[in-house]
Amino acid sequence: MRLDAADRQLIDSYQRSLPVCERPYEEMGRTLGLTEEEVIQRLSALQDKKVLSRVGPVFEHSQAGASLLAAVAAPEEQMDLVAARINRAPGVNHNYAREHTYNLWFVMTAPDNELLEEHLDELEKELKLPMLRLPMVEGYHIDLGFDIDWEALS
Amino acid sequence: MSQLFSADYLPMDSPDSDATKVSAWGLLRLRQQLEQGLPLVPRPYRVLAERTGLSEQEVMDAISQWQSNGLIKRLGLVVKHRTLGYTANAMVVWDIPDEQVQALGKAMADVPFITLCYQRPRRLPDWPYNLFCMIHGTNRERVLAQLDSLIAGHNLQHIQYAVLFSNKAYRQRGGRYVSHD
Numbered sequence: 001m002r003l004d005a006a007d008r009q010l011i012d013s014y015q016r017s018l019p020v021c022e023r024p025y026e027e028m029g030r031t032l033g034l035t036e037e038e039v040i041q042r043l044s045a046l047q048d049k050k051v052l053s054r055v056g057p058v059f060e061h062s063q064a065g066a067s068l069l070a071a072v073a074a075p076e077e078q079m080d081l082v083a084a085r086i087n088r089a090p091g092v093n094h095n096y097a098r099e100h101t102y103n104l105w106f107v108m109t110a111p112d113n114e115l116l117e118e119h120l121d122e123l124e125k126e127l128k129l130p131m132l133r134l135p136m137v138e139g140y141h142i143d144l145g146f147d148i149d150w151e152a153l154s
Numbered sequence: 155m156s157q158l159f160s161a162d163y164l165p166m167d168s169p170d171s172d173a174t175k176v177s178a179w180g181l182l183r184l185r186q187q188l189e190q191g192l193p194l195v196p197r198p199y200r201v202l203a204e205r206t207g208l209s210e211q212e213v214m215d216a217i218s219q220w221q222s223n224g225l226i227k228r229l230g231l232v233v234k235h236r237t238l239g240y241t242a243n244a245m246v247v248w249d250i251p252d253e254q255v256q257a258l259g260k261a262m263a264d265v266p267f268i269t270l271c272y273q274r275p276r277r278l279p280d281w282p283y284n285l286f287c288m289i290h291g292t293n294r295e296r297v298l299a300q301l302d303s304l305i306a307g308h309n310l311q312h313i314q315y316a317v318l319f320s321n322k323a324y325r326q327r328g329g330r331y332v333s334h335d
Contacts, residue, residue: 001237016228020214020221022197040194043231047194050237053327054191057217057226064185064225065331069274083324093329097322098245102281105245105320109329132281137273138256141263141287145228152292153239 001051006034007042008150011051015145018055058145062136066116067109071102071132079103082127089123091116102132180208181216186333188217191232235290236323242291246301247283249276249314255285261308262287267300282314294319 003011009032019027025043026036034042046052061067074082079097086095086106095106110116124131183206192198199217203210220226235243250258255273262285263271270288291297298317305311 001239003238011231011233014230015233016230018192018230020199020217020229022199022210022214024192024198025194025196036196040196044194046231050234053232053234055194055231056191056328057188057220057229058232059189059329059331060224060227061329061331064329067329067331087325091330092325093327095324096243096320096326097324098318098320100316100318104324105318106325107329109331111331130280132277134274134277134281137275137284138259139272140259141268141271143227143270145230145233146269146290148233148238149292152296 001049003046003051006032006038007046007051008148010039010042010046011148058143061109062139065109065111066113067107068116068120069105069107069134069136070120071098071105071134072127072129073102074104074127074129076103082129085127086123090119102130177208177212180206180212182332184208184213184216185331189328189330189333191328232328234326236326239292240290242289242294242297243320244289244291244297244301245318245320246287246289247316247318248285248287248310249282250285252284258308259285262304265304267291268304283316 010028013032014028018024021027023036025039028034029036029039032039043052043055047054072082072086083095083097083104086092086104089108091109092106093109095104097103098105108116108119110119120131120133184202187202187205193201195201197210199213200210202208203213206213208216217226217229221229248258259271259273262268267289268287269290270286272286273284274286276282276284289297289300291300297319301317
């Protein structure tokens, strides 16, 4: 999707530190030469176009609660069905098809580890498919706020 | 649940007072609200205050405190890379000898085109890989070329690895640790 210069600037400038003040969008506008209303309209439009999943915080999952990457090996012809069942389980926030025998990869979150394991046990029992549970041992780089390479996208 | 109420996440000094308890619920509600994103209105923090029973100032103070103690990693625009054209997203997994995994993980984290990098347990015999890194790219050929340069640059020619491109996102959203689905 092609974005205009102002949209790109918004993304380039505010992936990490949105102002925490009474009128944050006004302050962003002041920096970028836009009105508060324009900033709000642009952010709404970017959300509607699914360029942004949201404007807000990214929580550090090790502090925010429990979270785990898991994978299942679903029969190729049942992938959509199995993926839909995974999405119905509580706390699933990412779910991707990947090219491997373990072809569905998802992240589940819960308030604590006990509940998380419980929810995974339930899901595993229902799916009757081999499941990998891969908790993070150590994160070396765990932030998706990287600079967008607009040139490579054009 | 207990850690949700731990003093680290409360702006007050005396976690046992009645006033603080009321506020603790407000702060939990604030976290639930924040997991859905900020309202796109002129005074978003006031709207969050109205929804949580806190004052606008308490909302801003709590967010600032969560940023400084690390509960909030970043606050801003959360991009859906796939919509923008990052359609070749590869998870590359490696079977690295245990004594080298930490050093290599740190080295990979510094490579510009690697967007995520972490160590996870092996699950033998099915899953021998212990180091994961993500390359968010615009096309497959470019990602594979980047991978080649990574292997050459870090002498990984003898390491077993697998490349798992993702070809479909069934769901992609922020973590909801304290809200209900």
